[in-house]
Amino acid sequence: MGSIHSTISLISSVIVVLNWMYRQKLAVKHSQLDEQLKLELERKRIAKDLHDDLGTGLTQIIMLNEMALMDLSKRSDSTNYLKQVSEISRNLVSNMNDLIWVLKPEKESIDSLFAILREKLHRIFDYSDLQLTLKIETEQSSRIISSAVRRHILLLCKELSNNTLKHAKATQVHVEIGIVKDMLLLNYSDNGIGFSVENALGNGNGLVSINDRVSKLQGKMKMISSINNGLHVVIEIPLHLN
Amino acid sequence: MGKMNSIILVEDNKIIREGIKLLINATEDLKITKSFINGEELFKCISDFYDVKAFIVDIHLNSELTGIDVIKQLKLIYPKIPSIVFTVFEDSDYVYEALTSGAVGYLLKSSPQQKILESVRDAISGGSPMSSTIARKVVDFFKKLDSEKIINEVKNYNLSKRETEILDLLAKGYRYKEIAELLFISNDTVRTHIRNIYEKMGVRSKTEAVIKYLH
Numbered sequence: 238m239g240s241i242h243s244t245i246s247l248i249s250s251v252i253v254v255l256n257w258m259y260r261q262k263l264a265v266k267h268s269q270l271d272e273q274l275k276l277e278l279e280r281k282r283i284a285k286d287l288h289d290d291l292g293t294g295l296t297q298i299i300m301l302n303e304m305a306l307m308d309l310s311k312r313s314d315s316t317n318y319l320k321q322v323s324e325i326s327r328n329l330v331s332n333m334n335d336l337i338w339v340l341k342p343e344k345e346s347i348d349s350l351f352a353i354l355r356e357k358l359h360r361i362f363d364y365s366d367l368q369l370t371l372k373i374e375t376e377q378s379s380r381i382i383s384s385a386v387r388r389h390i391l392l393l394c395k396e397l398s399n400n401t402l403k404h405a406k407a408t409q410v411h412v413e414i415g416i417v418k419d420m421l422l423l424n425y426s427d428n429g430i431g432f433s434v435e436n437a438l439g440n441g442n443g444l445v446s447i448n449d450r451v452s453k454l455q456g457k458m459k460m461i462s463s464i465n466n467g468l469h470v471v472i473e474i475p476l477h478l479n
Numbered sequence: 480m481g482k483m484n485s486i487i488l489v490e491d492n493k494i495i496r497e498g499i500k501l502l503i504n505a506t507e508d509l510k511i512t513k514s515f516i517n518g519e520e521l522f523k524c525i526s527d528f529y530d531v532k533a534f535i536v537d538i539h540l541n542s543e544l545t546g547i548d549v550i551k552q553l554k555l556i557y558p559k560i561p562s563i564v565f566t567v568f569e570d571s572d573y574v575y576e577a578l579t580s581g582a583v584g585y586l587l588k589s590s591p592q593q594k595i596l597e598s599v600r601d602a603i604s605g606g607s608p609m610s611s612t613i614a615r616k617v618v619d620f621f622k623k624l625d626s627e628k629i630i631n632e633v634k635n636y637n638l639s640k641r642e643t644e645i646l647d648l649l650a651k652g653y654r655y656k657e658i659a660e661l662l663f664i665s666n667d668t669v670r671t672h673i674r675n676i677y678e679k680m681g682v683r684s685k686t687e688a689v690i691k692y693l694h
Binding site for chain 2: 348
């Protein structure tokens, strides 16, 4: 009799403990979910604020500028300044749009990053005299990537493109991106006037932040350029570490 | 000169309203014939809009009726007149919601003037814009409906094979021009397909709501 009693009490105490552990685990899961939900709500709030305040404000600036431009005589020197104000404001709005995208907490597939890259790169070079050749290897592209990879790769490509557009005096840009095994590979080159890589990485311009992004993702970068020899950048990002 | 296309504008921000009026009214083919600061004001004169060619509706109206509400109602009253959402950001969830509510396009407030005018003309002549982000959401939308087995009840509003192909390419970030080349069709055909996809999505989301209500 006694042994049955003690067995039953043992079983019931095991059940109590297991039950407690299960509840603990649930509680942790709940608080994690809460945390995620809070983050998502916060992101939505920021996105809405960006839209309502900054977005609308910048749009008003653009509209006022355009109205002033329509009013001014074509030869006035001020038209040039006003055009620049419009252009800068437009870039800000478009960068804010990208920010909202990269701040999304959900994991997404490489597919969606590649789609955005295709769109952005074409848009960046469409209004210039540069010819863009873009090669995207879609193997493994349904693989999920973290928001950090997504953010850094998008911004990195934009920074490289802007550098070419503003400083390189190039006529051609070539971008190749794809995944080989666990590596995301980015090959970027232009046929512009080039620069001294040592100086460029030392003087705090956009190229430094490219370097920064690559090291944040524990990747490797090789930048080859010299005066009058264009630019060639090879970047490798290990996806299994991110 | 060609015919003057009459457009109705709903926008609560005065500067933006005046700016867009000035821009559009400076053209020879487009004219904002009336503008309103919100949906409530618009619906007071709703019966006069027979010869209107498009509605441009701000997405965030500062009043009871949101831009999406306004678009939904306009679609009911004037199903043939295209509504265009006026927005700051292209990829916002609101734009997608507006597109499922009957809008056939969106206009980015910060676009260069030439681009804004192009987009309005495009909407009037039967075209529709679609970014890769929106295309992805549209793909998910139809997938979800198919998995919910309500296909039979709305058979005519399933995507055709061609439409699915176009949608997949858009979701990958290809542009209309590239899609036209890849599929050996004209730019105009691509545009028409995309407009039809939006139309189907609008009908399906309405049907879905009704079916959910009945069950």
